[in-house]
Amino acid sequence: MTTAVKDMTHGGGGGGAALALNVMRLRTFIALFAVLIFFSLAAPNFLSTANLILMSKHVALNAFLAIGMTFVIITGGIDLSVGSIVGLCGMVAGGLILNGVNLDFLGFAYTLYFNVPEIILITLALGIFIGAINGVLITRLGVAPFIATLGTLYVMRGLALLLSQGRTFPNLVGNPEHGTEGFAIIGSGSFLGLPLTIWILIAVALAAAYIAKRTPVGRHIFAVGGNESAAALSGIRVDRVKMFVYMFSGFCAAIVGLIIASQLMAAHPATGETFELNAIAAAVLGGTSMSGGHGTIGGTIVGAFVIGILSDGLVMMGVSSFWQIVIKGLVIIAAVVVDQAQRRLQHRVVLRQMASET
Amino acid sequence: MTTGTVKSGADSGESAADRDIVLTVEKVTKVYPGTMALRGVDFEVRRGAVNVLVGENGAGKSTLMKIIAGVERPTEGRIIVDGKPVSLTSTADAVRHGIGIVFQEMNLFPNLSVAENIFVSREITRPILGVRHQEQERLAAELMKQLEHDIDPKALVADLPIGQQQIVEIAKALAQDARILIMDEPTSALSAAEVDILFRVIADLKSRGVAIIYISHRLEELIRIGDYITVLRDGRITGNERMDKIDISWIVRQMIGSDAKDFADGKHAGGGAERLRVENLSLPRPGGGYLVDHVSLSVHAGEILGIYGLMGAGRSELLECVMGRHPHASGSVYIDGKKSTARDVAGRIHQGLAIIPEDRQRDGLVPILPIGTNMTLASLRQFCLGPHIRIAKELAAVRDFITRLSIKAPDPARQASSLSGGNQQKVVIAKALMTEPKVLLMDEPSRGIDIGAKSDVFRTMRRLAAEGIGIVFVTSDLEEVMALSDRIAVMSKGKLITVIDKAEATEEAVVAAAAVGHRKARSEPNAELETTA
Numbered sequence: 001m002t003t004a005v006k007d008m009t010h011g012g013g014g015g016g017a018a019l020a021l022n023v024m025r026l027r028t029f030i031a032l033f034a035v036l037i038f039f040s041l042a043a044p045n046f047l048s049t050a051n052l053i054l055m056s057k058h059v060a061l062n063a064f065l066a067i068g069m070t071f072v073i074i075t076g077g078i079d080l081s082v083g084s085i086v087g088l089c090g091m092v093a094g095g096l097i098l099n100g101v102n103l104d105f106l107g108f109a110y111t112l113y114f115n116v117p118e119i120i121l122i123t124l125a126l127g128i129f130i131g132a133i134n135g136v137l138i139t140r141l142g143v144a145p146f147i148a149t150l151g152t153l154y155v156m157r158g159l160a161l162l163l164s165q166g167r168t169f170p171n172l173v174g175n176p177e178h179g180t181e182g183f184a185i186i187g188s189g190s191f192l193g194l195p196l197t198i199w200i201l202i203a204v205a206l207a208a209a210y211i212a213k214r215t216p217v218g219r220h221i222f223a224v225g226g227n228e229s230a231a232a233l234s235g236i237r238v239d240r241v242k243m244f245v246y247m248f249s250g251f252c253a254a255i256v257g258l259i260i261a262s263q264l265m266a267a268h269p270a271t272g273e274t275f276e277l278n279a280i281a282a283a284v285l286g287g288t289s290m291s292g293g294h295g296t297i298g299g300t301i302v303g304a305f306v307i308g309i310l311s312d313g314l315v316m317m318g319v320s321s322f323w324q325i326v327i328k329g330l331v332i333i334a335a336v337v338v339d340q341a342q343r344r345l346q347h348r349v350v351l352r353q354m355a356s357e358t
Numbered sequence: 359m360t361t362g363t364v365k366s367g368a369d370s371g372e373s374a375a376d377r378d379i380v381l382t383v384e385k386v387t388k389v390y391p392g393t394m395a396l397r398g399v400d401f402e403v404r405r406g407a408v409n410v411l412v413g414e415n416g417a418g419k420s421t422l423m424k425i426i427a428g429v430e431r432p433t434e435g436r437i438i439v440d441g442k443p444v445s446l447t448s449t450a451d452a453v454r455h456g457i458g459i460v461f462q463e464m465n466l467f468p469n470l471s472v473a474e475n476i477f478v479s480r481e482i483t484r485p486i487l488g489v490r491h492q493e494q495e496r497l498a499a500e501l502m503k504q505l506e507h508d509i510d511p512k513a514l515v516a517d518l519p520i521g522q523q524q525i526v527e528i529a530k531a532l533a534q535d536a537r538i539l540i541m542d543e544p545t546s547a548l549s550a551a552e553v554d555i556l557f558r559v560i561a562d563l564k565s566r567g568v569a570i571i572y573i574s575h576r577l578e579e580l581i582r583i584g585d586y587i588t589v590l591r592d593g594r595i596t597g598n599e600r601m602d603k604i605d606i607s608w609i610v611r612q613m614i615g616s617d618a619k620d621f622a623d624g625k626h627a628g629g630g631a632e633r634l635r636v637e638n639l640s641l642p643r644p645g646g647g648y649l650v651d652h653v654s655l656s657v658h659a660g661e662i663l664g665i666y667g668l669m670g671a672g673r674s675e676l677l678e679c680v681m682g683r684h685p686h687a688s689g690s691v692y693i694d695g696k697k698s699t700a701r702d703v704a705g706r707i708h709q710g711l712a713i714i715p716e717d718r719q720r721d722g723l724v725p726i727l728p729i730g731t732n733m734t735l736a737s738l739r740q741f742c743l744g745p746h747i748r749i750a751k752e753l754a755a756v757r758d759f760i761t762r763l764s765i766k767a768p769d770p771a772r773q774a775s776s777l778s779g780g781n782q783q784k785v786v787i788a789k790a791l792m793t794e795p796k797v798l799l800m801d802e803p804s805r806g807i808d809i810g811a812k813s814d815v816f817r818t819m820r821r822l823a824a825e826g827i828g829i830v831f832v833t834s835d836l837e838e839v840m841a842l843s844d845r846i847a848v849m850s851k852g853k854l855i856t857v858i859d860k861a862e863a864t865e866e867a868v869v870a871a872a873a874v875g876h877r878k879a880r881s882e883p884n885a886e887l888e889t890t891a
Contacts (some may be wrong), residue, residue: 061583157527176786214746215745215746216738216739216745217744217745219731219735219738219747222724222731223724223727223731224724226727227720227725229720230715230720230721230722230723230724232683232703233683233713233715233722233725234736234789235683235703235707235708235736236704236735237704237734293724293727294726297857299806
């Protein structure tokens with residue numbers, strides 16, 4: 001039951017609560033500064049440029065996955081397969097560099113090698129393709145997102161292991177004879193003093209934020225998560241929107257697969273295990289609602305940084321990795337508790353403002 | 359029947375002595391984010407009487423009821439039951455004080471059976487073996503008998519048409535032995551025969567001393583059934599009288615401050631080119647037969663075609679088929695004389711159709727998105743430069759439509775769920791209009807809307823027709839279909855029975871056509887309630 005209120009004054013009334021509310025709204029940022037300040041005092045060398053860049057590179061990996069995951073979660077879905085896509089894409093890239101494609105099975109005694117840009121494109125296309133498989137399972141075949149992506153999680157991990165019979169593809173420097181050298185640049189190249197990885201993250205994050213805020217696709221993603229039936233009757237092609245988010249998530253995972261293989265100059269089939277959980281954690285920490293319809297890319301990035309800095313900082317302090325896991329879990333729970341508290345407080349503050357106006 | 363004296367609502371301190379008053383709401387104020395729903399409201403409820411509460415959308419009726427039912431707590435003020443102030447912090451509290459409520463927005467669990475819904479949270483159990491389903495079903499069946507419906511207690515609520523779901527809601531409240539029963543728009547989804555049954559149930563409850571708080575927008579209905587009336591406007595009580603002392607125009611004056619006309623002026627444009635034609639449209643029913651049975655009809659530019667029929671006549675399904683929502687429907691749709699090749703809703707919208715769904719909560723709104731975003735959801739393309747939404751252009755259009763449809767929305771960036779029902783409906787209408795449709799399909803456009811918003815909607819329909827849009831609207835309100843339509847199509851059991859020109863239409867003819875295929879509608883009310891699922 002609504003009555004239009006003529007003048008909504010902002011910030012008036014209920015000073016203490018309003019301040020507390022602003023604090024909670026900015027909680028992810030505050031958490032970020034809190035961990036930064038804490039570790040800069042507690043861990044020596046924490047604030048050194050070298051360490052900050054190193055941490056950013058670690059964080060970036062999770063941030064890529066979390067960006068893709070954010071879109072998926074906003075539509076009300078979940079993508080558990082990203083970790084496996086990371087592993088498989090890394091293995092495919094590694095295999096193409098090391099062994100090329102053997103065309104024996106076509107009757108040619110010839111091995112086809114691609115150059116690095118081609119390998120990158122093939123790998124990214126593979127990630128998108130796996131995302132499309134998830135999308136088809138979910139939209140055409142009506143499999144619940146949790147189950148569909150759990151299935152592809154196993155399938156892709158298995159395929160990654162099959163590619164090398166479980167072995168690592170080592171030493172991916174490439175061979176000038178085949179034109180496959182230069183793969184290292186993705187993971188270790190830098191531009192204007194920042195690692196290339198960070199530049200790629202900035203580009204992907206800006207693109208994703210733009211999609212979310214300023215394009216019809218972005219609006220449709222939120223609408224599908226908010227009320228699928230109303231979205232469909234508004235002429236939104238719900239299936240296409242879902243296909244898009246899973247393909248985008250697959251694309252993000254493929255980027256991570258490439259970066260890790262390039263950083264290590266090796267591809268290991270177990271790479272990316274449990275990455276999906278970190279990605280979900282970052283999205284949730286950043287304020288994405290698991291019930292769909294709500295979330296921001298900026299929040300997710302900050303969430304990824306909080307998680308990443310926390311783990312790296314604890315390592316530098318020499319805290320046991322077992323304790324790190326416990327602490328990470330507590331931080332996630334705390335984030336959601338604060339989120340709920342914020343909603344309640346917001347409610348109260350607005351009421352108080354209204355009352356003071358009348 | 360009560361013999362208590364009637365006073366204006368202000369002096370409630372004295373009225374606590376009045377023995378017929380079971381519940382008093384004293385100086386209650388309720389503030390929500392963005393709105394002040396109630397301002398110092400006094401309201402008295404008498405036993406053995408129907409206490410009517412009316413007001414426009416957004417006047418605060420539902421809020422007041424939620425406070426009485428313990429769903430919401432008042433920001434200020436108190437509630438007195440049987441002379442003692444009580445604190446109702448939950449529906450369980452309210453139930454303990456004998457207060458039951460039938461909600462306007464259905465509060466049922468679609469995945470549970472009728473009996474399970476009726477006894478939810480009060481399951482009849484025995485040790486170890488748990489819920490006594492048979493006993494629950496037996497009692498549910500008894501309640502249904504009392505309500506003159508033979509709804510199967512084992513049926514899933516999701517499988518019932520909305521009218522029968524309403525009956526289940528009422529049964530649920532009755533099962534709690536409520537002394538004070540709140541009915542929030544109980545007839546909005548019911549057919550005329552179902553309303554008669556409901557009124558008999560109400561009369562029976564009255565004679566047993568139950569106090570009924572009755573909320574409705576249908577004024578004739580209120581006059582017919584009410585004993586006392588209280589009018590709310592903008593969160594304040596503006597009138598409080600015995601029903602036999604007042605008439606409809608008094609109610610309307612209290613509600614909107616002056617005499618209002620129900621329907622916009624009948625300037626029938628009509629006679630334009632054909633906008634929409636459907637041929638042999640059919641939708642098979644899952645259990646065999648047809649939900650929509652080979653329907654053919656057409657609408658011309660500037661024409662309003664009303665589709666009348668009883669619950670389950672297949673009217674909503676017909677609109678959904680035209681809209682392309684059912685891929686397994688057969689038949690053809692022509693828009694502006696061209697056969698539509700679009701297979702889905704998006705394609706049909708693009709070709710010039712738009713729909714206002716019957717259930718705005720389920721199919722109309724994305725409640726957690728902003729008001730403005732909801733309005734432009736179907737028409738984003740026109741604000742785009744390539745993939746880029748031009749926010750300024752979008753906002754200008756949103757503000758334009760907020761003014762044109764007189765939507766009470768202080769800030770288009772606020773969530774759509776913060777609006778009242780009538781304003782939400784206007785947002786859904788704005789969304790459809792922003793696609794600049796050639797044909798507008800409206801499914802019960804006035805459902806659960808007050809007089810003020812209703813005449814706004816009707817005026818909009820007229821204006822759109824005058825602009826050359828073809829309008830098809832579905833309604834269960836006979837008066838509405840007679841007053842608004844240029845032609846009246848009557849459906850029954852999925853079939854199009856007849857299409858009558860306005861000049862020749864009589865209420866008798868329309869009602870008779872709606873009952874075709876039903877055996878004697880009055881004496882066998884259940885015949886018209888055949889489940890559509």
